Amino acid sequence: MLAKFMTQKQLESFFKYLKKGNLLAGPVREGGILNFTEIDNINEIELTNEIPLHSFKRFLLPVKEVLETSEQKSPCTCLRRQVPLYKRGNATKMALVGVTAPDLKAITILNHVFEKDPFYQNRLKNTIIIGYGEFPCEYKGLFAVRYEENILEHIQFDIFIVKETAPRGNMECKIFTGSDDGQKVLDKFGYRNYENAQFAGLVPEEGKDKSMIRIRKAMENLSPESGVFKELGEKCIECGRCSIICPLCFCFCLKDGQPPLTPPFGKLPPIRRLPAELEGAGRAGSCKGGETIMCRTATTCFYSEFSEVAGGHKFLKNPAERIFNWYEHKFARMPDEFSAPGCVSCGRCARVCPVGINIREVIGKIMES
Numbered sequence: 001m002l003a004k005f006m007t008q009k010q011l012e013s014f015f016k017y018l019k020k021g022n023l024l025a026g027p028v029r030e031g032g033i034l035n036f037t038e039i040d041n042i043n044e045i046e047l048t049n050e051i052p053l054h055s056f057k058r059f060l061l062p063v064k065e066v067l068e069t070s071e072q073k074s075p076c077t078c079l080r081r082q083v084p085l086y087k088r089g090n091a092t093k094m095a096l097v098g099v100t101a102p103d104l105k106a107i108t109i110l111n112h113v114f115e116k117d118p119f120y121q122n123r124l125k126n127t128i129i130i131g132y133g134e135f136p137c138e139y140k141g142l143f144a145v146r147y148e149e150n151i152l153e154h155i156q157f158d159i160f161i162v163k164e165t166a167p168r169g170n171m172e173c174k175i176f177t178g179s180d181d182g183q184k185v186l187d188k189f190g191y192r193n194y195e196n197a198q199f200a201g202l203v204p205e206e207g208k209d210k211s212m213i214r215i216r217k218a219m220e221n222l223s224p225e226s227g228v229f230k231e232l233g234e235k236c237i238e239c240g241r242c243s244i245i246c247p248l249c250f251c252f253c254l255k256d257g258q259p260p261l262t263p264p265f266g267k268l269p270p271i272r273r274l275p276a277e278l279e280g281a282g283r284a285g286s287c288k289g290g291e292t293i294m295c296r297t298a299t300t301c302f303y304s305e306f307s308e309v310a311g312g313h314k315f316l317k318n319p320a321e322r323i324f325n326w327y328e329h330k331f332a333r334m335p336d337e338f339s340a341p342g343c344v345s346c347g348r349c350a351r352v353c354p355v356g357i358n359i360r361e362v363i364g365k366i367m368e369s
């Protein structure tokens with residue numbers, strides 16, 4: 001059955017409806033640059049196939065998040081007597097609108113990676129994800145360069161808006177739902193002319209992405225000592241911008257908000273400072289009792305201390321090993337584990353690299369070597 005159309009006016013009312021009771025975020029142009037950000041005024045939303053520089057990532061994977069708050073009974077040195085206070089189910093209700101097809105693909109992969117993470121899943125449960133596309137859409141990337149409407153069966157979303165141009169040039173949209181939650185939201189809003197797109201898994205019927213398989217094979221013969229990675233190791237300044245901006249980079253570190261209970265032997269694992277409001281939140285507690293926190297903070301494998309353990313040993317010793325690890329994770333380990341690469345070919349990493357490292361060119365060299 002062909003879906004009927006939602007008019008521009010209905011779409012605006014729908015966004016206003018979503019803004020009530022939800023943190024609304026979507027693509028907004030700021031100083032000429034499209035970014036995915038919180039929306040104050042729904043007229044700011046720019047629905048487009050263009051990839052925003054910053055993605056949805058910080059909404060689903062916050063830069064910092066408290067995993068556990070505990071009250072330590074006083075006086076005590078035994079962690080087992082801590083009382084967990086964190087209550088699941090208190091995530092902010094969000095609506096992410098205008099998410100492009102490549103970014104929805106990234107969300108679908110993250111949903112698999114964080115399948116068993118209650119914090120991520122809780123946030124996802126409290127978030128309505130609304131995609132947008134003008135099909136066919138072309139991306140000059142490493143993998144699928146052209147998306148057709150049938151991509152909807154292989155990406156996860158609650159609602160998807162497909163732009164159509166009505167005869168008099170007005171914008172009209174075909175509406176698809178991808179989940180019960182999406183249907184419920186539309187039903188409550190009072191719009192029922194949608195079509196359901198059933199998620200059929202990440203991998204299409206014709207099988208795994210052939211480019212991914214070829215790159216995976218080429219990676220087998222490479223190491224940090226290979227020419228391409230030696231060269232990259234000399235060039236990369238390890239600023240971490242590529243991985244911070246990448247929708248599919250999700251490294252983090254954990255830190256307890258209290259001093260060590262035992263004297264430090266050798267060097268303690270170096271962990272980046274927590275933001276001021278969280279730093280030392282548990283110190284008052286210490287062994288005398290009080291509140292302590294465990295915090296998950298985003299980081300990147302490009303930082304030299306990322307792979308350092310107590311005693312000072314680093315598993316990734318130099319820039320060439322670190323950049324090789326990044327490519328190996330994306331193009332060898334993730335394809336093996338999730339049948340999908342850790343890259344949706346959005347090109348953000350190349351846009352932000354201060355020394356001009358371009359992932360497309362690197363993949364070209366990997367394939368040649």
Ligand code: SF4
Nearest residue numbers: 246343344346347349
């Ligand atoms: S192109 Fe770069 S930023 Fe985009 S998904 Fe791939 S690795 Fe990440």
Ligand code: SF4
Nearest residue numbers: 236237239240242353
């Ligand atoms: S953005 Fe460029 S220089 Fe910075 S860590 Fe990534 S590859 Fe290295």
